[in-house]
Amino acid sequence: MTTQPIFIPVILGTPRQGRMSEPVAKFVVEQVAKRDGVETELIDIRNIPLPTSDEGESIKDPKFSETMMRADALIIVVPEYNHGYPGLLKHLLDTNLKEYIHKAVGICGVSAGPFGGTRVIQSLLPVMRELGLVNIFWDGNFSNVHNIFDQSGKLLDEAYIRRLDKFLQELVWMAKVLRYGRENIASE
């Protein structure tokens, strides 16, 4: 197996003004970066120029594709809009395919209400599967998100550190297993 650190970028999945997913995504990046042997970076979909006159791999953003190529796993921080995911997130995800296959993915749902984005997570799972990503069985659920961070983005509830640690523990394990498989185990 290659000896490079495991690379887990975090996708901030909404461009909406005033988004509360932003402090969540920054918090997740901080927690990932604390882990030994793991590298991360924040991908803000607001900064990826995508045309809306076409769809799919023909409109790949080269930088995003390169990041996905390098990734061993993904974390998607996604708010729940009308019980679903933001359209721009799907538009972006659909621009790549081979870059995702046999890589781990974990989803952090964000909601203003009490359910922590459980509905948007459930609606994303089949999309992840079809993209060739491997879902883990831990989620991040950020409920009542306005109460979790203060105005400056500082975390107010330390329990989220422990919860996210369990999520990351599983994601890193799956990322290592899948990297070994991609590099060493041939399809029969």
Added chain:
Amino acid sequence: MPAEPMTCPKCGIQMNHHADKLDSTSTAALAEPDAVNLELGGILNEVHTCPSCKTIEIRRAT
């Protein structure tokens, strides 16, 4: 297993074929109707990863 091993375009070493992915989109089928596997319902592609540099390549199943 693919009939022909795939060589990494960056490292020149043999890549690992670790997945087959079915492309069942209508645009792909319309673009390459002869490539459609009627039993599987789409165009079958092989996914290869380089054990050295992590480059990923995809090609039509051989």
